Amino acid sequence: MKNVTMADVAEHAKTSKSTVSQYLNKRYEYMSENTRKRIEAAIEELNYHPNSVARSLKQKATYTVGVIVANILHSFSTHIIRTLETEFNKQGFHTIICNADDDPEKERNYIEMLLAKQVDGLIIFPTGENLDLYEQMKDRDFPIVFMDRKVDAQAIDTIMLDNHKAAELAVDRLTAGNYRKISIITTSVIRNISPRIERIEGYRQALQKYSLPVREDYIKTADAEHLQDVLRELFEMDAPPEAILAANDIVLVEVLKYIKEKNLSIPDDVAVIGIDEVPFAAFFTPPITVVEQPKIEMANLAAELLLKKINGQKEGGSPTVHRMQPNLIDRHSC
Structure with a gap:
């Protein structure tokens, strides 16, 4: 069976390869509604599946991010993961979730594994013990955001509760x-x-x-x-x-x-x-x-900061610890 290419989709939709590429990258503002519908129909009719490996090599990106949680049993961690996965998926990114069990050695292994897989960025609930790895990523300007915990020795953008x-x-x-x-x-x-x-x-x-x-x-x-x-x-x-x-x-x-x-x-x-x-x-x-x-707000801010770093958007000033405000839900146990 013949491999369907982007050129086949473009020919079927009566448009250019570059326009199909814009469609695949969800840049719909570069085309008319009619063109978008033609490309969508062509992809469905031809059963076209983009070659993610070729895309990664061409754009020097894997469209994958890693999330390393300290302990996945915490309800807070589960909600953060769910929101992050949703937000990254909207932007065309896959998410790899790792659970470090509050174990610095597991965290180190996961960081090294994810870097070897060439993920585009990391969100980490840090154990605080792998200072050399954090420093290496910071020195090479690798996109990284800390969640829930700060590491005083590291100037890395951090999202956490007050x-x-x-x-x-x-x-x-x-x-x-x-x-x-x-x-x-x-x-x-x-x-x-x-x-x-x-x-x-x-x-x-x-x-x-x-x-x-x-x-x-x-x-x-x-x-x-x-x-x-x-x-x-x-x-x-x-x-x-x-x-x-x-x-x-x-x-x-x-x-x-x-x-x-x-x-x-x-x-x-x-x-x-x-x-x-x-x-x-x-x-x-x-x-x-x-x-x-405020779990959803915390996760959304972490995703926003990481995506800006991945896209090369430099933030002004030094990395910041972003403190989010808690809210009392008063019931009947006190």
Whole structure:
């Protein structure tokens, strides 16, 4: 069977190869509506499939981007990935998704693999441990955007939440409900992962704002598999907390699981508030108050910044940490 070429499509549509090329690149402003419909019909009738390898060689681009998430189990990560894939697809880009499991070695392997595949750009939720690789990409002006986490040693455009504000909103809501013994629980901070550190800092600052004591034994961090042990320690204290701030969705699930297993009542026995909206929060009994991240806006901005870099559009000034504002969704758990 004969290979259908762009020239065949152009001849069938009674137009030029360059116009067909513009159509394939979605530059419809360069042709009339009638020409566009003729090309569309010719492609369908001839069953034409563009040669992506030849296109990549000619344009020195693969029309592929890589996204490396730190932990795909986070609801936040899933929403970001979904939005990024949609936005890049609109622009004719394929997206390769990799899950680093918060493991610097896995992250390194994925970065090297994606660079070997000659992706046009990367969005990374960085572990913060592969400074040499980040520096190499920055030095060669490779398009890269960090998401959710900043790496202080690297001047790379970064999209992340105002984590101090998120924790402050949570403490504001709890103190408004006359809760004074407030605990914060987050996943491990062993590698100083910035959102976790910043949320604890914001919690401390908010307590100080209300002249409440900062009790170190109310600040708990642990890997996900040890969170039940942490909760048991908290509730076996002589003065257990009246309220818990779950600093991410994984922690929130473990908190609610513990409360259910111990037949505790929310908010009568303990109030609960989480950072990150999750699908079940509105339907839980009682519905859970959360501080929501603007996930879609964050993903759209990351896609916009990366596409500008891929297209060679230089931004004025130094790379920026773009802080997005959280929003409190007030329900009935506190």
